[in-house]
Amino acid sequence: MDLILQGFIHAATLENLSYCLLGVTLGTFVGVLPGIGPLASISMLLPVTFYLDPTTALIMLAGVYYGAEYGGSITSILINLPGGTASAVTCLDGYPLARQGKAGVALFVTTIASFVGGSIGIIILTLLTPLVLAVGLAFGPAEYVSVMVLGLLAAASISSDSPLKGIGMVVMGLLLGFVGTDINSGVMRYTLNLSDLFDGVSIVTLAMGVFGVTEIIDSVLTPKGQMIAGKIRLSSMIPNRNEVRRSVFPTLRGTMIGCLAGPLPGVGPALASFVSYALEKRVARDPSRFGKGAVEGIASPEAANNAAVQTAFIPTLALGVPGSATMAVMMGALMIHGIAPGPNFIVKHPDIFWGLVASFWIGNVMLLVLNIPMIGVWVRLLQIPYRFLYPMIVMFMAIGAYSMNLSVFDIWLILAFGLFGYGMRLLGFPPAPLLIAFILGPMMEENFRRALLLGGGDFSIFILSPISGCLLALALALVVWFVLNGLRRRPPQEPDGEGALSSAE
Amino acid sequence: MTKVKAALAATLALAAFCTPLTMAQAQDSYPTKPIRLIIPFPPGGFNDVVARHVANGLSERLGQPVVAENRAGANGNIAGDYVAKSPPDGYVITAVNLSILAINPALYARMNFDVLKDLAPVAGTAQVNNVLVVNKNLPVNNLAELIAYAKQNPGKLTFASSGNGTSPHISGELLKQKAGIEAVHIPYKSAGAAQTDVLAGRVSMQFGNIPNLISAIESGDFKPIAVTGAERSKLLPNVPTFKEAGLDMTMSVWFGISAPAGTPKPIIDKLNREINAVLESKATANLLDPLDATAWITTPEEFGAFIVDQKNLWQPVIKASGATID
Numbered sequence: 001m002d003l004i005l006q007g008f009i010h011a012a013t014l015e016n017l018s019y020c021l022l023g024v025t026l027g028t029f030v031g032v033l034p035g036i037g038p039l040a041s042i043s044m045l046l047p048v049t050f051y052l053d054p055t056t057a058l059i060m061l062a063g064v065y066y067g068a069e070y071g072g073s074i075t076s077i078l079i080n081l082p083g084g085t086a087s088a089v090t091c092l093d094g095y096p097l098a099r100q101g102k103a104g105v106a107l108f109v110t111t112i113a114s115f116v117g118g119s120i121g122i123i124i125l126t127l128l129t130p131l132v133l134a135v136g137l138a139f140g141p142a143e144y145v146s147v148m149v150l151g152l153l154a155a156a157s158i159s160s161d162s163p164l165k166g167i168g169m170v171v172m173g174l175l176l177g178f179v180g181t182d183i184n185s186g187v188m189r190y191t192l193n194l195s196d197l198f199d200g201v202s203i204v205t206l207a208m209g210v211f212g213v214t215e216i217i218d219s220v221l222t223p224k225g226q227m228i229a230g231k232i233r234l235s236s237m238i239p240n241r242n243e244v245r246r247s248v249f250p251t252l253r254g255t256m257i258g259c260l261a262g263p264l265p266g267v268g269p270a271l272a273s274f275v276s277y278a279l280e281k282r283v284a285r286d287p288s289r290f291g292k293g294a295v296e297g298i299a300s301p302e303a304a305n306n307a308a309v310q311t312a313f314i315p316t317l318a319l320g321v322p323g324s325a326t327m328a329v330m331m332g333a334l335m336i337h338g339i340a341p342g343p344n345f346i347v348k349h350p351d352i353f354w355g356l357v358a359s360f361w362i363g364n365v366m367l368l369v370l371n372i373p374m375i376g377v378w379v380r381l382l383q384i385p386y387r388f389l390y391p392m393i394v395m396f397m398a399i400g401a402y403s404m405n406l407s408v409f410d411i412w413l414i415l416a417f418g419l420f421g422y423g424m425r426l427l428g429f430p431p432a433p434l435l436i437a438f439i440l441g442p443m444m445e446e447n448f449r450r451a452l453l454l455g456g457g458d459f460s461i462f463i464l465s466p467i468s469g470c471l472l473a474l475a476l477a478l479v480v481w482f483v484l485n486g487l488r489r490r491p492p493q494e495p496d497g498e499g500a501l502s503s504a505e
Numbered sequence: 506m507t508k509v510k511a512a513l514a515a516t517l518a519l520a521a522f523c524t525p526l527t528m529a530q531a532q533d534s535y536p537t538k539p540i541r542l543i544i545p546f547p548p549g550g551f552n553d554v555v556a557r558h559v560a561n562g563l564s565e566r567l568g569q570p571v572v573a574e575n576r577a578g579a580n581g582n583i584a585g586d587y588v589a590k591s592p593p594d595g596y597v598i599t600a601v602n603l604s605i606l607a608i609n610p611a612l613y614a615r616m617n618f619d620v621l622k623d624l625a626p627v628a629g630t631a632q633v634n635n636v637l638v639v640n641k642n643l644p645v646n647n648l649a650e651l652i653a654y655a656k657q658n659p660g661k662l663t664f665a666s667s668g669n670g671t672s673p674h675i676s677g678e679l680l681k682q683k684a685g686i687e688a689v690h691i692p693y694k695s696a697g698a699a700q701t702d703v704l705a706g707r708v709s710m711q712f713g714n715i716p717n718l719i720s721a722i723e724s725g726d727f728k729p730i731a732v733t734g735a736e737r738s739k740l741l742p743n744v745p746t747f748k749e750a751g752l753d754m755t756m757s758v759w760f761g762i763s764a765p766a767g768t769p770k771p772i773i774d775k776l777n778r779e780i781n782a783v784l785e786s787k788a789t790a791n792l793l794d795p796l797d798a799t800a801w802i803t804t805p806e807e808f809g810a811f812i813v814d815q816k817n818l819w820q821p822v823i824k825a826s827g828a829t830i831d
Contacts, residue, residue, distance in 0.1 A: 137701070183693075186830035335795065336796070338795030
């Protein structure tokens, strides 16, 4: 307790507070700009941190990181353009809400849900680091495969009226994920001998294409008219009682999933938001509302991804094992100061660890304070006539795509994915399962083969590991339940999942 | 027709006469515009940190901005190809390392450029050594015990790396060949992911950067076996080198700067002088010491000869390991 208190004292110096504010503000803006993710901005800021105290440096970089996670949901809701993978889910119901003139409500709900998710994530980070760490270490290749099987199942059921179309997009995503150099054998797959494809397709390119460009093509070809921006008064942003009631439990469930998924390297926030959305859809009294502006559909994934963003720091700081490229850059910032994150980090540098944890919370409060008044400004963005707004967005997407690898090829790729996405939209194929399968597929394959390498080619490793076995059993149960539910539901449209709802609550 | 020919000949003659003159002028005043330093790896890693530091130092010394640009991909081959095909005027230079110049040519079935013919060495920048660590539950404490264990339990040892052709991978292959032991290579996508499975004991051992692993060594989660350098590491004074531990195996991970082949010698020499001045500065020591790296002062010729040596050294190791990227 003393340590936490000292952490707050350390974090609350004027210098640290201003860098925290700088970080979250910058992060929010970076999140709003399509394609320029936290990785690029943190890398650009890295040289600045040579001259800062290590705690201050990390506080600022971390602020950019979770600020961007929040900012990404703003464009998801307003213009159907996810800032990152995790916020792609927020598009599904956030954008329909905005089209109904409820952009303010949607942004308000995501702000609060993000804050709750983030805060609980920090509490977990504070109290349960050793426990979460143990769970993280218990996850080997076999366990990853099983948890991803579960994730893919969730993805297939996520947003489609037709499960077959969902599965179709999952398969498409898996195929796109194969593009590039196979890490086990070094074989180039589907690269068409183009060196730009040797490292595969970037998730940012795919997301901007199938969401952003598709949306723009769609609205140019079938004008829907200017969106109703609504009156920008506080009263128009506050959700009504029904909406509040409907977001409380999804927020908490999302937080729980986020805290668990966060420490999983590479997939944390994205997996958390997809799985929590799928869960909400399953437990809802009326799943048909999802995809048409259900508040649950934004509250839960937002809470989940922000909680995951916080708990993702656990393996980085406590093991010295960065879960993502962004985390690796942040760890680099510490190592330049001669501080090595790892098992000894919390003991050797308690001031940095607790100062950072305290700054997370301060940063989340700042995001709240910063963003509630900003909602009006963001919503006003929608009043910009589309003939100005869309060319601007296209320009930002092109800059974002180019800035990743300084490659013009990526800009063409976005356009290609946009056309592809538009075709899919005309045929009624959902883009979200494509995206999650694209992320999970390659990781699943990688871990599957690694598990077999380690197990000497014996498949029993997936069942004999207790965690993996349980997860696979759960996946099997889910499949059986889907099938039974599908069979039972076919003739009359009876509401399903009531039992699940009461038990989950 | 003859008129045209004559005109053409005159123009060519004029051009031939003028070119050395303008080039000589260009070399005297070089640089007159910003220089781009291509970094073939994503931001944040050791390659990036050192290259950016050199870029900053050069900017101050040359009076023209040296702009660092990350062009990651294909283990550095994308950037290598790009720079190899850039104009050789000293305004595009690239950070290079062990992977691009000495490993990739043996690893990749196809290379779009020739590392020796298409890139001209400018200067080495830094060297860093790896350490071999094993999981704390593996019943070995030193190199002799590790080798004995491997021979008694064939097929049991595994080693993790951050991918095919990375320095942890080829260090492991070199160890296998020098010690005559077997160990299954388990590739990961990043050093972090590899480390997790070694920490958890699913994989027996790994090579890696000392700063990355030191915390886990101090906490006792990893047992250090030996360091790959010619001398012991300042961060791990109690850990022997491989040579001291009885195995004739020395390797370092090295970094440098190259330019497109054909870049005029005076420009290369000037860059070499200025880079070395940056490397000798206090700021460089402040940056490299905590990373357990040492600044590396070379002439372009020394750096070039070193590259050829390294290419010849690694080629057979990689061929024998069977690793390939096709």
